[in-house]
Amino acid sequence: MFIVLAVTLVLYLLWRWYLNGILCGLKSLRGPASYPFIGSLMTCYPVSTLMTRLGDMCNIYGKTYKMTIPWTAGIVTIDLDLVEYILTSQATINKSILYIFLKEWLGDGLLLSKSAKWRLRRKTITPTFHFKVLDQFVQVFNKNNQILVQQLQKSIDKQDGAGVVNIAHYVTLAAMDNIVETAMGTSMNSQLNDQSDYVWATKFMTANIYDHIVNPITYLKATYIFTPAYWKERKALKILKEYTMSLIKSRREALSKENKSTLINNNADVETYINDEDFGIKKKTAFLDLLLQTTIDGKPLSDEDIMEEVDTFMFEGHDTVSAAISFTLFCIAQHPDIQSKVIEEQRSIFANEPDRNITSEDLKNMTFLEMVIKEGLRFYPSVPSIARNVSEDFHYKDIHVRKGTTIAIPILTIHKDPSNFPNPEKFIPERFLPAEQSKRHAFAFLPFSAGHRNCIGQRFAMMEMKATISKVCRHFELGMTNPPHECILPSAVVLMSKNGVNLTIKTRKW
Numbered sequence: 305m306f307i308v309l310a311v312t313l314v315l316y317l318l319w320r321w322y323l324n325g326i327l328c329g330l331k332s333l334r335g336p337a338s339y340p341f342i343g344s345l346m347t348c349y350p351v352s353t354l355m356t357r358l359g360d361m362c363n364i365y366g367k368t369y370k371m372t373i374p375w376t377a378g379i380v381t382i383d384l385d386l387v388e389y390i391l392t393s394q395a396t397i398n399k400s401i402l403y404i405f406l407k408e409w410l411g412d413g414l415l416l417s418k419s420a421k422w423r424l425r426r427k428t429i430t431p432t433f434h435f436k437v438l439d440q441f442v443q444v445f446n447k448n449n450q451i452l453v454q455q456l457q458k459s460i461d462k463q464d465g466a467g468v469v470n471i472a473h474y475v476t477l478a479a480m481d482n483i484v485e486t487a488m489g490t491s492m493n494s495q496l497n498d499q500s501d502y503v504w505a506t507k508f509m510t511a512n513i514y515d516h517i518v519n520p521i522t523y524l525k526a527t528y529i530f531t532p533a534y535w536k537e538r539k540a541l542k543i544l545k546e547y548t549m550s551l552i553k554s555r556r557e558a559l560s561k562e563n564k565s566t567l568i569n570n571n572a573d574v575e576t577y578i579n580d581e582d583f584g585i586k587k588k589t590a591f592l593d594l595l596l597q598t599t600i601d602g603k604p605l606s607d608e609d610i611m612e613e614v615d616t617f618m619f620e621g622h623d624t625v626s627a628a629i630s631f632t633l634f635c636i637a638q639h640p641d642i643q644s645k646v647i648e649e650q651r652s653i654f655a656n657e658p659d660r661n662i663t664s665e666d667l668k669n670m671t672f673l674e675m676v677i678k679e680g681l682r683f684y685p686s687v688p689s690i691a692r693n694v695s696e697d698f699h700y701k702d703i704h705v706r707k708g709t710t711i712a713i714p715i716l717t718i719h720k721d722p723s724n725f726p727n728p729e730k731f732i733p734e735r736f737l738p739a740e741q742s743k744r745h746a747f748a749f750l751p752f753s754a755g756h757r758n759c760i761g762q763r764f765a766m767m768e769m770k771a772t773i774s775k776v777c778r779h780f781e782l783g784m785t786n787p788p789h790e791c792i793l794p795s796a797v798v799l800m801s802k803n804g805v806n807l808t809i810k811t812r813k814w
């Protein structure tokens with residue numbers, strides 16, 4: 305008994321000592337109560353509403369407040385000057401320990417890798433997002449969006465020409481097909497065959513992460529293995545890794561047969577590589593092909609390196625895009641006046657050929673739709689919060705932030721802050737007119753984060769979102785169900801509606 309007490313006391317003192325190191329610089333900040341060992345973990349429950357509570361706490365404790373979670377102390381901030389400092393400083397370029405649960409899947413891919421490795425990888429991978437590469441992906445979007453429309457048409461009632469759909473279901477599969485084809489160069493056809501193991505595995509992995517973060521039993525492998533989630537996760541990881549690895553192997557073989565000599569180090573190489581294939585029929589180049597030709601200091605990337613990056617694209621580039629598309633379509637359905645304006649713009653571009661394939665020039669012309677998508681992302685940022693680890697102490701105003709501190713930036717709360725966006729619960733695309741944008745703090749709108757570690761795929765994402773929303777709107781009139789569907793938004797790494805995104809569709813008369 306005595307020993308147990310003594311050990312507990314020692315552990316407690318160690319814990320206090322460790323946290324005090326961090327907390328002593330944060331005396332001027334307020335925050336929720338902290339208890340021995342569990343810190344402020346209690347405020348995280350119920351988890352389903354944590355995202356909104358992070359925002360509510362800003363109203364109680366101020367724009368920057370402190371919080372302790374079992375392993376570390378942290379601050380949460382929506383103070384835009386501090387946010388700018390954090391996102392542009394080298395001292396906060398590493399991700400927080402909260403991302404650890406992604407590690408098994410994404411390894412040291414771009415999202416998670418740390419300073420030196422990240423810098424090299426980011427520099428190496430940036431050319432693969434060259435506009436010439438992205439432009440050739442428009443035909444992939446065209447193909448899959450054609451299927452998307454056909455699938456949606458099936459749920460239209462023949463009699464009254466209308467139907468209710470959970471649009472998120474369809475869009476998620478289309479986005480899956482788009483990312484698999486652009487990242488890995490093969491067709492998955494999940495829209496026509498949604499029983500695929502790979503689809504199940506990505507769904508499970510993304511849904512599982514938040515349960516992990518808030519459940520202390522899962523922190524240690526020794527206890528995690530007693531939960532069913534652990535075994536499911538093992539199964540999912542196996543499916544994901546085997547699929548990616550088999551594709552890498554077969555593409556590497558195919559490339560060595562083609563005997564291509566262009567190695568990629570920069571933008572000019574990417575152009576040569578793409579133009580190389582320009583004889584006769586133009587072939588698509590997937591991210592994977594480019595990664596296979598990429599060298600760092602003359603050495604090609606290993607299969608494991610490539611797998612990490614491809615898996616990272618799969619994670620970052622699939623759910624985020626489908627959530628944004630679903631919610632934007634939902635917002636369009638809710639606002640008939642905005643829908644008319646979207647259609648007006650589409651008519652000016654497609655004239656009397658609503659079925660024609662989209663070109664990358666068309667996408668550039670969709671300026672109003674772009675504002676609608678941005679307002680959609682303001683309302684429903686696919687990545688609702690991000691977090692960093694402090695590697696070097698710094699001072700900001702009257703706080704002294706020690707290394708080891710976790711800093712959380714609740715993007716959703718920033719987007720709903722009336723001092724950045726007056727009347728934040730109103731959907732107003734015109735907020736993103738250039739003149740309006742220039743009136744705001746540059747860090748007030750952060751769907752793709754900002755600074756050094758911003759989203760590398762944002763132009764790709766914008767093209768895919770425009771192509772898909774344009775296609776759906778050209779074929780269908782969107783409306784609200786009766787009674788109007790209300791999305792339930794649980795806290796998650798990627799914001800998604802728990803009860804679907806239901807709306808009505810009717811064949812549009814062009």
Ligand code: HEM
Nearest residue numbers: 414415620621624625686687690752753757759760761765
């Ligand atoms: C609407 C769609 C998307 C949204 C809202 C989005 C948002 C974000 C955000 C907020 C981050 C920063 C994450 C953090 O700091 O923890 C990020 C990073 C990243 N995104 Fe995206 N993303 C989208 C689409 C994509 C796509 C399509 C791809 C790839 C094909 C992609 C690849 C990445 C990668 C690789 C990173 C890590 C970058 C780095 O740390 O250097 N994203 N994204």
Ligand SMILES: *[C@@H]1O[C@H](CO)[C@@H](O)[C@H](O)[C@H]1NC(C)=O
Nearest residue numbers: 394395396397398418419695
């Ligand atoms: C980020 O983490 C790595 C590895 O833990 C460390 O070497 C590096 O110094 C950290 N970043 C910065 C900016 O200090």
Ligand SMILES: *[C@@H]1O[C@H](CO)[C@@H](O)[C@H](O)[C@H]1NC(C)=O
Nearest residue numbers: 468469470789803804805806
């Ligand atoms: C949404 O629509 C789907 C498909 O029509 C239906 O099964 C589901 O019950 C609907 N959900 C809600 C919350 O209305």
Ligand SMILES: *[C@@H]1O[C@H](CO)[C@@H](O)[C@H](O)[C@H]1NC(C)=O
Nearest residue numbers: 651652653654665666668669
């Ligand atoms: C679209 O853009 C192209 C050039 O980028 C331009 O020639 C064309 O007139 C534009 N069309 C519309 C409808 O704005």
Ligand SMILES: *[C@@H]1O[C@H](CO)[C@@H](O)[C@H](O)[C@H]1NC(C)=O
Nearest residue numbers: 443444446447659660661662
């Ligand atoms: C659109 O592009 C797809 C794929 O490139 C092609 O199969 C289809 O025939 C095209 N459709 C039209 C109407 O041009």
Ligand SMILES: *[C@@H]1O[C@H](CO)[C@@H](O)[C@H](O)[C@H]1NC(C)=O
Nearest residue numbers: 398400401693694695707708
């Ligand atoms: C955060 O940074 C500190 C100081 O550099 C380091 O000791 C700690 O291991 C880092 N934590 C994570 C999760 O990277």
